[in-house]
Amino acid sequence: xxxxxxxxxxxxxxxxxxxxxxxxxxxxxxxxxxxxxxxxxxxxxxxxxxxxxxxxxxxxxxxxxxxxxxxxxxxxxxxxxxxxxxxxxxxxxxxxxxxxxxxxxxxxxxxxxxxxxxxxxxxxxxxxxxxxxxxxxxxxxxxxxxxxxxxxxxxxxxxxxxxxxxxxxxxxxxxxxxxxxxxxxxxxxxxxxxxxxxxxxxxxxxxxxxxxxxxxxxxxxxxxxxxxxxxxxxxxxxxxxxxxxxxxxxxxxxxxxxxxxxxxxxxxxxxxxxxxxxxxxxxxxxxxxxxxxxxxxxxxxxxxxxxxxxxxxxxxxxxxxxxxxxxxxxxxxxxxxxxxxxxxxxxxxxxxxxxxxxxxxxxxxxxxxxxxxxxxxxxxxxxxxxxxxxxx
Amino acid sequence: xxxxxxxxxxxxxxxxxxxxxxxxxxxxxxxxxxxxxxxxxxxxxxxxxxxxxxxxxxxxxxxxxxxxxxxxxxxxxxxxxxxxxxxxxxxxxxxxxxxxxxxxxxxxxxxxxxxxxxxxxxxxxxxxxxxxxxxxxxxxxxxxxxxxxxxxxxxxxxxxxxxxxxxxxxxxxxxxxxxxxxxxxxxxxxxxxxxxxxxxxxxxxxxxxxxxxxxxxxxxxxxxxxxxxxxxxxxxxxxxxxxxxxxxxxxxxxxxxxxxxxxxxxxxxxxxxxxxxxxxxxxxxxxxxxxxxxxxxxxxxxxxxxxxxxxxxxxxxxxxxxxxxxxxxxxxxxxxxxxxxxxxxxxxxxxxxxxxxxxxxxxxxxxxxxxxxxxxxxxxxxxxxxxxxxxxxxxxxxxxxxxxxxxxxxxxxxxxxxxxxxxxxxxxxxxxxxxxxxxxxxxxxxxxxxxxxxxxxxxxxxxxxxxxxxxxxxxxxxxxxxxxxxxxxxxxxxxxxxxxxxxxxxxxxxxxxxxxxxxxxxxxxxxxxxxxxxxxxxxxxxxxxxxxxxxxxxxxxxxxxxxxxxxxxxxxxxxxxxxxxxxxxxxxxxxxxxxx
Numbered sequence: 001x002x003x004x005x006x007x008x009x010x011x012x013x014x015x016x017x018x019x020x021x022x023x024x025x026x027x028x029x030x031x032x033x034x035x036x037x038x039x040x041x042x043x044x045x046x047x048x049x050x051x052x053x054x055x056x057x058x059x060x061x062x063x064x065x066x067x068x069x070x071x072x073x074x075x076x077x078x079x080x081x082x083x084x085x086x087x088x089x090x091x092x093x094x095x096x097x098x099x100x101x102x103x104x105x106x107x108x109x110x111x112x113x114x115x116x117x118x119x120x121x122x123x124x125x126x127x128x129x130x131x132x133x134x135x136x137x138x139x140x141x142x143x144x145x146x147x148x149x150x151x152x153x154x155x156x157x158x159x160x161x162x163x164x165x166x167x168x169x170x171x172x173x174x175x176x177x178x179x180x181x182x183x184x185x186x187x188x189x190x191x192x193x194x195x196x197x198x199x200x201x202x203x204x205x206x207x208x209x210x211x212x213x214x215x216x217x218x219x220x221x222x223x224x225x226x227x228x229x230x231x232x233x234x235x236x237x238x239x240x241x242x243x244x245x246x247x248x249x250x251x252x253x254x255x256x257x258x259x260x261x262x263x264x265x266x267x268x269x270x271x272x273x274x275x276x277x278x279x280x281x282x283x284x285x286x287x288x289x290x291x292x293x294x295x296x297x298x299x300x301x302x303x304x305x306x307x308x309x310x311x312x313x314x315x316x317x318x319x320x321x322x323x324x325x326x327x328x329x330x331x332x333x334x335x336x337x338x339x340x341x342x343x344x345x346x347x348x349x350x351x352x353x354x355x356x357x358x359x360x361x362x363x364x365x366x367x368x369x370x371x372x373x374x375x376x377x378x379x380x381x382x383x384x385x386x387x388x389x390x391x392x
Numbered sequence: 393x394x395x396x397x398x399x400x401x402x403x404x405x406x407x408x409x410x411x412x413x414x415x416x417x418x419x420x421x422x423x424x425x426x427x428x429x430x431x432x433x434x435x436x437x438x439x440x441x442x443x444x445x446x447x448x449x450x451x452x453x454x455x456x457x458x459x460x461x462x463x464x465x466x467x468x469x470x471x472x473x474x475x476x477x478x479x480x481x482x483x484x485x486x487x488x489x490x491x492x493x494x495x496x497x498x499x500x501x502x503x504x505x506x507x508x509x510x511x512x513x514x515x516x517x518x519x520x521x522x523x524x525x526x527x528x529x530x531x532x533x534x535x536x537x538x539x540x541x542x543x544x545x546x547x548x549x550x551x552x553x554x555x556x557x558x559x560x561x562x563x564x565x566x567x568x569x570x571x572x573x574x575x576x577x578x579x580x581x582x583x584x585x586x587x588x589x590x591x592x593x594x595x596x597x598x599x600x601x602x603x604x605x606x607x608x609x610x611x612x613x614x615x616x617x618x619x620x621x622x623x624x625x626x627x628x629x630x631x632x633x634x635x636x637x638x639x640x641x642x643x644x645x646x647x648x649x650x651x652x653x654x655x656x657x658x659x660x661x662x663x664x665x666x667x668x669x670x671x672x673x674x675x676x677x678x679x680x681x682x683x684x685x686x687x688x689x690x691x692x693x694x695x696x697x698x699x700x701x702x703x704x705x706x707x708x709x710x711x712x713x714x715x716x717x718x719x720x721x722x723x724x725x726x727x728x729x730x731x732x733x734x735x736x737x738x739x740x741x742x743x744x745x746x747x748x749x750x751x752x753x754x755x756x757x758x759x760x761x762x763x764x765x766x767x768x769x770x771x772x773x774x775x776x777x778x779x780x781x782x783x784x785x786x787x788x789x790x791x792x793x794x795x796x797x798x799x800x801x802x803x804x805x806x807x808x809x810x811x812x813x814x815x816x817x818x819x820x821x822x823x824x825x826x827x828x829x830x831x832x833x834x835x836x837x838x839x840x841x842x843x844x845x846x847x848x849x850x851x852x853x854x855x856x857x858x859x860x861x862x863x864x865x866x867x868x869x870x871x872x873x874x875x876x877x878x879x880x881x882x883x884x885x886x887x888x889x890x891x892x893x894x895x896x897x898x899x900x901x902x903x904x905x906x907x908x909x910x911x912x913x914x915x916x917x918x919x920x921x922x923x924x925x926x927x928x929x930x931x932x933x934x935x936x937x938x939x940x941x942x943x944x945x946x947x948x949x950x951x952x953x954x955x956x957x958x959x960x961x962x963x964x965x966x967x968x969x970x971x972x973x974x975x976x977x978x979x980x981x982x983x984x985x986x987x988x
Contacts, residue, residue: 023565027447031454038454042629045461052473078474081712085633108719108781112637 053082057089060096069100087113095126103130121150125163132170140170141179161190165201172208184209188218196222196229203235215239230260241269244386246276247283275379281352282387295355298380299333302362305377306330309370329365333358360384438610441572445579445614446621448562452555452583453625459532459554460588460630463547466540467708475704475712482542482700486693486707489541493534493746494689501530504747508553510843512581513603513850521560521573528557534747538689542707544696544737546752548588555584555622575611578603582615583622589751590626590635591808592619598801602839605851634811635711638718638785651776652818655765655783655790656825662761663754663794663826666735667834670742671841677743678845685745692744696737705730706737709752714759714788718781722760724767731760750838754795755788755809762787782818785810789819794826797837797854860985864948865941867981868960868971873898875969876909878928882918885927889914896957896972899932904966906959907934941970945978952978 060075076093083089090109097106107130113123128143144167152159164187171180184205191198199222206215216239222232237252253261253270261270277283281294310317310326322331363381367373373381470485471477477485497505504527515523535550559580563573578599586595596612596619604611677688699706705713717727738753766783770776789806793799806819836844836852843850874897876885885897889911897914899907909932917925937951938959952958952975962968 020566023562027451027562031447031451034451034454038457038629041458041461045464048468049464052468056473074474074476077712077716080715081475082473084637084712084715085631090637105720108779111779112719 049082053079053086053089056082057092060092064092064096064099069096072096073100087116091122091126098126098130098133103133106130117151118146119151121147121152121156121159121163124150125166128163128167135174137174137176141167144170161187161198164190165205168205168209172205177209180205181209181211184211185214188214193221194225196225200229200231200235203232207235207238210242212239212242216243228255230256234260234266237273238269241273244382246273246280246383246386249273250277272379272382275376276383276386279376279379280383281356291352295352295359298359299355301376301380302359302366303330303333305366305373306333306362309366313369315369324369325365326369329358329362333362356384356387360387437569437572441568441576441614442617444562444566444568444576445583445618448555448559448576448580449583449586449618449621450625451558451562452551452580452618453587453622454629455528455532455554455558456551456584456587456622457626457629459536459547459551462532462536463540463709466536467542470541471707477542477700477704477707479701482704482707483694483697486542486697486700487690488693489537490543490690490693490744490746491687493538493543494686496530496534496537497689497745497747498685501526501534503527504530504534505745506747506846507839507842508549508551508556508749509581509602509839510846510848510850511553512556512577513839513843514848515556515560515577516574516603517850518848520570521563521575521577523553523557523560523577525557525561528554528561531557531747535749538741538746538748539708541693542696542700542704543689543693543741543746543748544706544708544710544734544753545741545746545748545750546709546755547749548585548751549749550747551584551588552581552749553584555580555582555587555618559583559618575604575614578611579614579618583618586619587622587626589805589809590623590630590633591805592616592623594801594805594808595619597804598798601798601801602796635809636715636718636785638781638810638812638815648776649817649821651766651769651773652783652786652822653825654769655762655787655818656822657829658761658765659758659787659790659822660794660826660829662731662735662757663791663830664833666739666757666795667830667838667841669735669739670838671834673739673743674842675845677745688744689741689746692740692746695740699733699737703730703733706733710734710756711752714756714784717759717763717784720763720767720780722763724764724771727760727764727767731757731764734760750796751792754792757795758788758791759784760787761791782815785812785815786818786822789815790822790826793823794830795838797827797830799823799827862945862981862985863941864939864943864945864960864973867945867948867977868941868973869977870971872896873957873959873969873972875900876927878926880927882914882925882927882930886914886918898936898959898969898972899927899930899934900967900969901935902967904938904961905935906938906961906969907932908936908957908959909933910956938966939973945981948973949975949978 056075056079060072060079063069063072063075073093073096076089076096079089080086080093090113094106094109094113097103097109107127110123110127110130113120114127117123124143124146128140128147131137131139131143144163147163148160148167164183168180168183168187171177171183184202188202188206191202193199199218203215203218203222206212206218216236219232219236219239222229223236226232233252233256237249237256240246240249240252249269250273253266253273260266279294279298281291281298283291286294306326306329307317310330313326315324315326317327317330319327322328359380360383363373363377363384366377367381372378470489471481503511503524508531511523511527515521531550531553535545535547539545539547556577557580559576560573563576568576581603582595582599585598586592589595596615599615600612680688696707713730716722717730722730734753734757738750738757741748742750763780763784765787766780769783770780785806788809789802792805793802796802802823803816803819806815807813831854834841837854840850840852840854872893874885874889874892876897876899878899889897896908896910899909901907909930914930917930936955936957936959938961939948939951940963941960942963948958952973957972957974959969960971960973962970
C-alpha cells in the first residue's frame with residue numbers, strides 16, 4: 001500500500017482524489033498531531049493564565065493589606081478573569097467587597113461558594129459578618145452556626161471557639177441577651193481550664209450577660225492559676241459585688257493595684273463596697289458595741305434620708321394613721337421598743353436585726369418614692385437588698 | 393488498492409482494500425490495517441456517518457480550544473491583562489486591528505465576512521454542503537484578531553462556522569453521498585457551537601431550530617454525537633466548568649414569577665430596537681463605496697475604543713463582565729448604560745463587516761438589562777425572591793430569544809451556561825414574552841433578514857415551524873364508503889347503494905386488510921345475471937394501503953395516486969373504517985390552505 005497506490009489522479013488539473021482509507025488515515029494522523037498541538041498550546045496557555053491570575057491575586061493581597069481596597073477589588077477581579085472558578089479568589093474578592101461596604105455584592109460571590117461547599121466555615125463566617133453588618137439577625141445566626149459547625153482547614157477547634165465568641169458578642173451588642181446566654185454558656189463549656197486568655201474572654205462575656213455566678217467561677221479559675229491577674233480580680237470583684245458578696249468583692253478589689261481600683265466605673269463600685277462593709281453590723285468579727293454603733297448610725301441615716309425624701313415629695317410623716325410607704329416606714333421605726341441609741345442597742349443585742357430591718361425598710365421606701373440613693377444610703381440600701389429586704 | 397470505494401445499491405460501502413490486503417498479508421501492520429479498514433469501510437453509510445460525526449466533533453472541539461486560546465492571547469497582548477486597559481491601548485488596539493482585519497477579509501479571506509449561521513444554512517440549501525476550508529482559516533485568524541482587540545463580537549458564530557467548515561471538508565474528501573455531504577455541515581456547526589458555549593444541548597437545539605429547521609431523525613443522532621464529542625474534547629483542555637457562576641435562588645411562590653414578566657417586556661423591546669437598527673443600517677453600510685470597507689472595521693474599533701476609555705466593559709465578548717453582573721457588581725444605572733452602549737458597540741462592529749458573532753453580545757446585553765430590571769424591581773419590592781444575578785441570567789435568555797428568535801434554545805442555553813436548573817420557569821416566561829414582542833414588530837428573524845439582504849432566499853425556519861400541517865382528517869370523507877360482509881348478495885348491496893353517491897365498496901378480509909370493488913363493477917355483475925352471487929364470490933381488488941386520520945396528507949399522497957381511494961382506519965381497531973380519502977380530496981384540501 002504505497003502512497004502512490006493510494007491516490008487516483010482524475011484529470012491533470014483537477015484536485016487529486018484520494019481513496020477513503022487514505023483520507024481517513026490522513027485524518028487520524030492529523031487528529032493525533034492536532035491533539036498534541038492543542039495539548040501543548042493549552043498547557044502553555046494555562047501556565048501563563050495561572051501566572052497572570054496569581055500575580056493579580058498577589059497584587060490584590062498587597063493592596064488589601066495596604067488598605068487600598070479599591071485597587072484590591074480591581075486586582076482580585078483581574079485574577080478572577082483568569083481563574084473564574086478559584087474559590088480562594090472569589091472569597092478574597094467577597095471579603096474586599098464587604099470591607100468596601102459593598103456587602104451585597106460580596107454576598108453573591110459567597111452564596112455561590114456556599115452552594116458549592118455548604119459546610120465551609122470561612123464562607124459561612126464571611127456571610128455571617130455581612131448579615132451581622134446589615135443587622136439581619138436571623139441570617140447572621142444561621143451563618144454563624146454554619147461556621148461554628150462548619151469545616152475549617154486550620155485548627156478547627158480554635159475557629160469554632162472564635163466564631164462562637166464573635167456570635168456571642170454580636171448578640172450582646174444587639175441586646176439579644178436571651179439568645180446570647182446559650183452561646184456564652186456553650187463557649188464557657190468548650191473553654192479549656194488552663195487557657196487563661198480564653199477564660200478571660202469568656203468571663204467578660206459572662207459579665208456582660210450578667211451570668212454572675214458563672215463569671216465568678218471563671219475568674220476564680222483564672223485566679224487559682226495566677227492570684228494577681230488584674231483582669232480576673234476585677235471580674236471576680238464585679239461578679240461578687242453583683243452577687244451581693246460584698247466581703248469577697250472587697251477582698252478582690254483590695255488585691256487590685258490602686259490604679260485599677262480608681263479606674264472609671266470601678267472606683268464607684270469599690271467605694272460602695274467599702275461603704276457597705278463599713279456600715280455592715282452583721283460582720284462576725286465586730287464587737288457588740290461596734291455592731292450597735294453601726295446599727296444606730298444606719299437607722300439615723302435611713303431616718304434622715306426618709307425625711308428628706310418626704311420633704312421632696314411633699315408628704316407629712318406625722319399623719320395618723322400612716323397612708324404611704326414613707327409614712328408607714330417612719331411610723332414603724334418610731335415603735336422601736338428599745339429606743340434608737342447605740343447604747344440601747346448594745347444593751348439589747350437581740351434588737352439589732354429589728355433596728356436594721358427598719359433601716360432597710362426606710363431606705364427601700366425612700367428609694368421607691370425618690371429614686372435610687374447615693375453614697376452611704378446606697379450602701380445601706382444595697383446591704384438591705386443583700387439581706388433579702390427589697391422594695392414592695 | 394487503486395480503485396475507489398463504491399456505494400452499492402443497498403448503501404453498503406464495499407472496499408477492495410480487504411482483498412488487496414489479504415493477497416499481500418506479509419507484514420503484521422498491513423494485516424491489522426486491512427482488518428481495520430475492512431471493518432470500517434464495510435460499515436453502512438449511516439453508521440459511517442455517525443463515526444464521522446464523532447471525528448468531526450473532536451476536530452471541531454480542538455479547533456475551538458485553539459480559537460479561544462488565540463482570542464485570549466490576542467487580548468492579553470493587545471489590551472493587556474487587566475479588565476481596565478490603559479488609555480493608549482484601549483483606543484489603538486481595536487483601531488489598528490480593525491485595519492488588519494479589513495485587509496485580511498478583503499484580500500485573503502473574503503468569505504470570512506458575514507454570519508456563520510447563514511453561511512452554514514446556505515451550504516445546506518444552496519451549495520450542497522460546500523464550505524471552503526479557506527473560510528475556516530479566515531474566520532479563525534480574523535475573529536481572533538477582532539475579538540481579541542476589543543471589537544464587540546463573540547466567538548460562538550465563528551466557532552459554529554469553523555465546525556461546519558471542518559465537517560464540509562471531511563465530507564467532501566471522504567466522498568460521502570450528496571445528501572450526507574449536505575447534512576454534514578450542520579453536524580459540524582453543532583460541534584463548533586457546543587464547544588464554544590460548553591453547552592451541547594443548546595447547540596443541538598440551535599442547529600435543529602435555526603440551521604436545519606426540522607427534527608430530522610437522519611441527522612439528529614450525528615448532531616448529538618458531534619456536539620457531545622466536541623464538548624468532551626473542549627472540556628479535556630479547558631475544564632468542565634460552566635460559563636457563569638450564579639448564586640442559588642428559588643422561586644417561593646407562583647406569584648414571584650410575575651417579576652420576570654417585566655423583564656420579558658424590556659428584553660423584547662430592547663431586542664426590537666437592536667433588530668430594527670441593524671435592519672435599517674446594514675443595507676446603507678453595504679451601499680457605501682467599496683473602498684470604505686478598508687476603514688469600516690477600524691472606524692468601528694475607534695468608536696468602541698472611545699467608549700472603552702470610560703467603560704472598557706463593553707469591549708470584546710464580555711464574559712467576565714457578565715459574570716460580574718451576575719454577582720451584583722454594578723448598580724442598575726451602570727447596567728442600563730452598559731446594555732445601551734453594548735448595543736451601540738456591537739452594532740458598530742457588526743455593521744462594519746468585522747467578522748465575529750452576535751451570540752456573546754446578545755448574552756451581554758440581556759444580562760445587563762436583566763440585572764438592571766432585577767435591581768429596580770428589588771428596590772421597589774425588596775421581598776422579591778432571587779438576586780440581581782438571577783435576573784441577569786434570565787435576562788440573557790430573554791434577549792437571546794427576542795433577538796435571535798430561538799426561544800427553545802434560549803431556555804436550555806441559560807440552564808447549560810449556568811449549570812442552574814432553577815431558572816427554567818422564569819426564563820421560559822420572559823423568553824416567551826420577548827419572543828412574542830419581537831415577532832410582532834419584526835416579521836423576519838435576524839438570520840433570515842441578513843440572508844435576504846445578501847440576496848439569498850434561504851428557507852425561513854420560523855415560517856416553516858408555523859406552517860399548517862394538513863392531516864388526513866382535513867380531507868377525508870366520513871360517509872362515502874360501504875362495507876360489504878362476505879355473505880351479502882349483489883342485489884342486496886345494489887339496493888343498499890341506491891340514492892347514495894358511494895363509488896367504492898370495501899370488503900374487510902381481516903383486520904388491517906381491506907379490499908374493494910367499484911360500484912360500476914357491481915352493477916355490471918348484476919346486469920350479467922350474477923345477482924345471487926355473494927360478496928365472497930366476487931373479485932375484489934386490493935389489499936388497499938390504509939391511512940389514519942392523524943397522518944399528514946403528504947404521507948397519504950404517496951399512495952393516493954395508485955388507488956381510487958384509501959380507507960381511513962381507527963388506530964385502536966384496524967377493522968373499523970372511519971372514512972375514505974381520494975387523491976382529489978387531498979388536492980382540494982391543499983388548495984384551501986393559503987401559501988405562505
